[in-house]
Each structure stands twice: as C-alpha cells, then as structure tokens.
Ligand SMILES: Nc1ncnc2c1ncn2[C@@H]1O[C@H](COP(=O)(O)OP(=O)(O)OP(=O)(O)O)[C@@H](O)[C@H]1O
C-alpha cells in the first residue's frame with residue numbers, strides 16, 4: 001500500500017557520537033529516513049545498535065552531532081532548548097519501558113500532566129481530556145487509582161493515555177512491552193494497532209523481531225546504521241494472536257491477578 005500522506009519525520013544523515021574518557025562511541029553513523037503520517041514503524045536491532053539514541057533524537061531529547069532532523073517541517077537542530085521543549089511537548093507523546101508515571105498519583109493526574117503547559121486547557125478541560133484518553137485505552141474503571149495500585153499493563157495504559165492526551169503528531173515508544181508478560185504485551189499491541197487504525201503515527205522501538213508482524217513498516221539498525229527498511233504488506237492482527245495464546249497462560253494470569261489482589 002502506497003502511503004502518500006504528509007511526511008512528519010525526516011532524518012538526513014543523522015550522526016551521534018559520544019565521547020567517554022578517551023574513547024569515542026559512534027552510536028549513530030548516518031541515519032536517513034522519512035516517516036509519513038499514519039505509519040506504524042518498529043525500530044529493531046540488538047542491544048547497543050543505537051535504537052534508544054535514535055529515539056532520543058526523534059523525541060528531541062538529544063541533538064545530533066551532525067545531520068538534519070525535521071519534525072513536522074521544523075528543523076530541530078537550530079532551535080533553542082526552550083523552543084525544542086515546547087515542540088516536544090506539543091508534537092510528541094512518549095511511552096517508556098518503565099512507564100515513568102508519577103508515584104502515588106492518580107491515573108487522571110498522570111495523564112493531565114502534558115496539558116499543564118498548554119494554556120489552551122482550563123483545569124476542567126484538562127480533566128475531561130485526561131478522562132477521555134483513559135477511556136480510549138480501556139481504563140475508564142481505574143481513573144482514580146494511584147500508580148502503585150495498578151498492574152504493569154494498567155500502568156502502561158496510563159502512560160499511553162498520557163502520550164495521547166495532547167493529540168501529538170507522533171507517538172514514540174521505547175521497549176513499551178519490555179517489562180510485560182506475553183499476554184499483557186499482546187494487549188498493548190492490540191491497543192497500538194487500534195491507535196494505528198485511527199490514523200496515529202507510531203514509532204515503536206523493540207528488541208523483539210516478532211513484533212514486526214504487527215506494524216506497517218520495519219527498520220533494522222546494526223551498529224548505528226540502517227541495514228533494512230521494509231514495508232509490511234501483510235500486517236497480522238494482534239487481537240488474533242492474543243486470542244490464540246495458550247490457555248495455561250490465561251490461568252497463570254488469573255492466579256497471579258488473584259495473588260496480586262490479595263497483596264493489595
Ligand atoms: N549517553 C551516552 N554516553 C556514552 N555512550 C552512550 C550514551 N548513550 C548511548 N551510548 C552508547 O551508544 C551505543 C548505542 O546505545 P543505545 O542505548 O542507543 O542502544 P540500544 O539499541 O537502545 O540498546 P538496548 O537494546 O540495550 O536498549 C551503545 O554502545 C552505548 O553504549
């Protein structure tokens with residue numbers, strides 16, 4: 001399928017090196033690609049291949065040593081720190097492996113956070129937007145649970161709702177299923193696929209090459225370089241995979257849930 005939507009991310013020969021003591025690490029050795037609106041891209045590669053470094057560039061958390069990055073048509077490298085922070089807040093939703101939620105804070109408050117810096121939102125508009133995002137990720141029944149009162153999968157849903165709430169141009173996920181069991185990982189994938197079907201642009205970094213079946217495009221990094229960049233003509237349904245998971249695991253989950261409930 002040819003996607004001729006507008007380009008939201010454009011990298012041109014982006015390099016990033018780190019100097020540690022008298023050693024230089026070439027984490028990115030010249031990466032170029034365009035990502036269009038509505039693509040669901042996985043970025044894969046072994047440990048140390050540069051995935052997080054690349055995602056940090058895309059998320060404006062770090063600046064390249066050289067090369068050009070255009071986010072929604074804006075050249076990021078020439079921006080001031082302040083401008084970059086603003087751009088990041090408006091255009092990007094982040095989902096991390098360890099959820100990065102505020103501890104002992106409710107789901108709604110965590111999701112409201114990115115809107116705090118947006119003067120277009122009143123306090124009540126913020127709350128409404130947070131509740132809407134939490135419902136979208138299937139957490140309508142956990143709005144006022146605190147982070148320490150939720151399962152890993154539920155915390156990750158809160159993090160995804162927080163990433164969505166600002167209606168960003170791109171959602172960036174770094175090992176978003178890395179801490180989750182198989183079943184919960186597939187539940188997250190079902191959610192990401194739903195967001196993709198709604199037209200969201202998603203960039204999903206993972207160690208796990210199996211996840212490439214569920215996205216629309218797969219980029220492989222090796223040693224700071226792209227070694228493969230292909231469209232997936234046959235996107236598999238994560239829901240079908242979830243439904244096909246062995247029953248034993250479901251029983252395990254129920255047992256674990258019961259144990260967790262007892263501990264609360
Ligand atoms: N802040 C830093 N200072 C020095 N070296 C760094 C820094 N960040 C990353 N590196 C180095 O850059 C290379 C790429 O690291 P990166 O974290 O991008 O890998 P990765 O593909 O995300 O790995 P993993 O799958 O383990 O998360 C590694 O060799 C790493 O040691």
Ligand SMILES: [Mg+2]
Pocket residue numbers: 051052053
């Ligand atoms: Mg990493």
